[in-house]
Amino acid sequence: MTKITYVEHNGKEHTIDVQNGLTVMEGAVQNDIPGIDADCGGSMACATCHVYVKDEWYDKLDEKSEGEDDMIDQAYEPKKNSRLSCQITVSDKIEGLVVHLPEKQV
Amino acid sequence: MIKTDALIIGAGPTGLFTAHQLKIIGLDCQIVDNLDKIGGQCIELYPDKPIYDIPAIPECTGEELTQNLIKQLENFKIKFHLNERVDEVKKDNNNWEVKTSNGTKFSTPNVIIAGGVGSFEPRKFSLKECEQFENKSIFYSVKDKKIFEGKIITIFGGGDSALDWAVELSKTSKVNLIHRRDEFRGANATVDKVHELAKSGKINLFTKYQLSGIKGSSNLESVEITHENKEVKTFKTDYVLGFFGLIMQLGPIANWGLNLNKKTIEVDTEKFETNQKGIYAVGDICTYPGKLKLILSGFHEGALAARACFKLARPNEKYRFEFTTSSKTIKDRLGVKSD
Numbered sequence: 010m011t012k013i014t015y016v017e018h019n020g021k022e023h024t025i026d027v028q029n030g031l032t033v034m035e036g037a038v039q040n041d042i043p044g045i046d047a048d049c050g051g052s053m054a055c056a057t058c059h060v061y062v063k064d065e066w067y068d069k070l071d072e073k074s075e076g077e078d079d080m081i082d083q084a085y086e087p088k089k090n091s092r093l094s095c096q097i098t099v100s101d102k103i104e105g106l107v108v109h110l111p112e113k114q115v
Numbered sequence: 116m117i118k119t120d121a122l123i124i125g126a127g128p129t130g131l132f133t134a135h136q137l138k139i140i141g142l143d144c145q146i147v148d149n150l151d152k153i154g155g156q157c158i159e160l161y162p163d164k165p166i167y168d169i170p171a172i173p174e175c176t177g178e179e180l181t182q183n184l185i186k187q188l189e190n191f192k193i194k195f196h197l198n199e200r201v202d203e204v205k206k207d208n209n210n211w212e213v214k215t216s217n218g219t220k221f222s223t224p225n226v227i228i229a230g231g232v233g234s235f236e237p238r239k240f241s242l243k244e245c246e247q248f249e250n251k252s253i254f255y256s257v258k259d260k261k262i263f264e265g266k267i268i269t270i271f272g273g274g275d276s277a278l279d280w281a282v283e284l285s286k287t288s289k290v291n292l293i294h295r296r297d298e299f300r301g302a303n304a305t306v307d308k309v310h311e312l313a314k315s316g317k318i319n320l321f322t323k324y325q326l327s328g329i330k331g332s333s334n335l336e337s338v339e340i341t342h343e344n345k346e347v348k349t350f351k352t353d354y355v356l357g358f359f360g361l362i363m364q365l366g367p368i369a370n371w372g373l374n375l376n377k378k379t380i381e382v383d384t385e386k387f388e389t390n391q392k393g394i395y396a397v398g399d400i401c402t403y404p405g406k407l408k409l410i411l412s413g414f415h416e417g418a419l420a421a422r423a424c425f426k427l428a429r430p431n432e433k434y435r436f437e438f439t440t441s442s443k444t445i446k447d448r449l450g451v452k453s454d
Contacts, residue, residue, distance in 0.1 A: 046378075048232045048363055050408060054160035055363070079300035082273050083360030086241050087295055087325075089343050112241075115362045 011099050014107040015042045015060075027099045033108060034058040034095035044110035051095040053077065056084035057114040058094040066106055070097055085111050119145050120428035121225035121421075122213055124201050127155020128410050129398030130229035131184040133417030138191040139445050140421060142428050146193060147215055149200040149234040154181035156231050156399075159361065170411055180410070190450035200234050204371045204394070209427075211393055224427040227420055228380065228389075228396040229413070234366045238359035240271075244329050245355075252335030253355045263288045267351060269338055271326060272358030275301040278309050280356060285312055291319045291350065293326070293340055324348070329355070368400075376402050386423035387416045393427055395420040 010026040013036055017023075027036030037045040037058075046057035053076060062070065067090050074096045081091045094108060121137050123130045126148035137144045152158055157166075157177030165174050175183070199215040204226060206212075213221040237255035239245065245253050257263075257280060264287045270277050273294040278301040281292045292309065299306045313320035321340060327347065328339035339349045365378050374381040374390045379402035382388060387395045397420050398413035406412070425434045439445050446453045 049156075049160060052161065052164065054156070054164070056360075057362075078296065078298065079274070082295065082300060083238055083362075085238070115364060 011101060011104050011106075013099065013103070014105070015044070016107060016109045017042075017044050018110055018112045029100050031099050032095050033060070033097040033099060033106070034093070036099060037094065044114070045094060046114040047095060048115075053080055053093060053095060056080045056093065059084040059087070059111055059114060060092055060094045060108040061088055061090050061111065062092050062097075062106075062108055064090060066103075067092075070103065070106075085113055085115065117145065117219065117221045119143055119221060119223050121227055121424045122147065122211075122221050122223045123227045123229055124148075125155060125229035125231060125398070125400075126150070126153045126195060126197070127229060127231050127398065127413075128157055128180060128184055129231075129413030129417050130155065130227075131181075131188060132414045133227055133229055133397060133421055134191070134193055135184075135187055136418045136421035137424060138188070138193070139439065139448055140425055140434065141444070141448065142421070142424055144193065145196065145221070147196040147199050147201050147213075147219075149198070149216075149236075151198050153185060153195060153197070154178070157181050159235055166410070168409060168411065190448075200366065202367045206391075224393050225424040226394045227417070227424070228368065228394065228400055229398045229417065230368060230396075230400045232363040232365075232378065232399060233368065234364060235361040236364050236366070237357070238362045240326055240357055242326060242329065248329070248331065248335050248355070252331065252353065253329075253357065255357050257356065260284065263354060266353035267291070268354045268356060269293065269350075269352040270356045270358070272356075273299045273301070274358060274360060275305065276358035277301070277356075278305045280358070281318055282308050282312065285317045289319075290317070291321065291352065293321045293324050295323065295325050297322045321348070326355075379406075382416075385419070387420040388423060395423065 013027050014024045023042050025040045034047050038047055048057045049055040077093055077096050081087045120142040121144040123146045126146050134144050158181055162178040163176055165176055199217045202216050203214040204211055210222045210224050211226050263284055267289045268284050269291040270281050271293050281290050284290050312318040323343045324340040327341040330337045337349055337351050341347050380389055380396035382396050382401045382403055384403050387397050389396055397416035399408045437445055443453045
């Protein structure tokens with residue numbers, strides 16, 4: 010289990026123990042965190058699990074998958090620190106990760 | 116007014132196979148889809164991605180699956196209404212009266228919603244002020260390129276649509292192309308062409324910039340863009356084009372009096388009927404205890420909904436279950452030889 014904190018756009022925080030091996034997106038969906046739609050179910054075919062990762066975490070995560078930036082181009086208000094949460098795998102390495110959710114996904 | 120036994124909303128795999136099931140039991144049907152092509156998410160989102168969980172097909176792409184489903188429907192000559200979104204569904208005695216965005220009207224006892232995650236719509240600028248210029252100075256698709264001749268056009272986006280239009284419009288207009296990062300996701304040849312045109316001054320290229328403001332009264336006058344490092348640029352423009360891909364929205368379905376659960380429609384598992392008699396939901400858009408969002412589940416749901424349609428479309432006939440391997444009637448409908 011790894012602690013992940015999801016911060017809604019309105020500032021509400023949810024800290025959840027997510028099973029290692031799941032993705033940050035799956036951690037949110039399985040725990041009913043509002044603000045992550047994940048319409049395509051994790052096949053990197055939409056951009057509705059879009060999150061912002063603070064700089065200090067951004068560099069610690071594994072590199073973006075091929076094509077991830079292409080999808081982020083189509084996200085709502087993409088920024089430099091945008092990621093798709095379905096492409097971040099949960100492991101001990103990211104214990105304490107904080108992700109911020111955009112105002113909306115679609 | 117088009118009369119049909121069943122109207123299917125959505126031409127994805129579930130909608131297509133549901134049509135097949137309706138036709139082999141002797142009902143007619145027509146299909147409406149908001150996209151300009153058949154295939155739904157399989158074609159729009161992952162045409163090249165292999166799918167591994169279609170029974171008896173070890174591996175196929177979204178495009179192959181779609182082509183095979185279309186082939187399976189070949190003999191039925193089904194009428195498709197593409198580029199049309201169903202806007203209204205209203206009760207009219209025992210039938211449903213359905214109206215599309217193009218004004219096409221249907222009268223049918225059965226409406227089958229196979230709408231996936233809703234209809235595909237262009238992603239728009241998040242800046243609120245853009246709405247007032249939409250379809251006047253700001254566009255998300257190009258219908259008539261003549262209006263851009265000799266004007267200043269500012270294009271946002273980094274995919275094929277943005278690049279293709281930047282290249283095309285640079286022949287007759289002054290083009291600014293703006294993208295949020297340095298890499299483009301278009302075809303290599305087009306990306307090269309854009310860089311070439313940028314070098315020769317035919318296209319003004321700004322990367323790592325995004326739209327941050329617009330100015331104008333009745334017509335758009337200028338746009339403001341901001342760099343990742345916060346540097347701001349403002350320039351005059353007559354038109355803005357935004358190409359950020361498509362998003363899926365439930366859209367008008369939310370107004371049809373159906374029981375919704377988040378973005379899905381609640382159905383029973385016998386007929387896949389909603390809380391409205393004669394309206395069914397199948398595939399990703401429906402929900403029930405144990406629902407799996409798999410293509411194979413959509414096929415099963417469509418097969419059962421089709422049988423339910425029979426009762427409303429042919430109230431005085433009895434439905435008889437038959438196998439395609441043995442039924443002469445079904446073989447005739449399929450246009451294949453009987454033994």
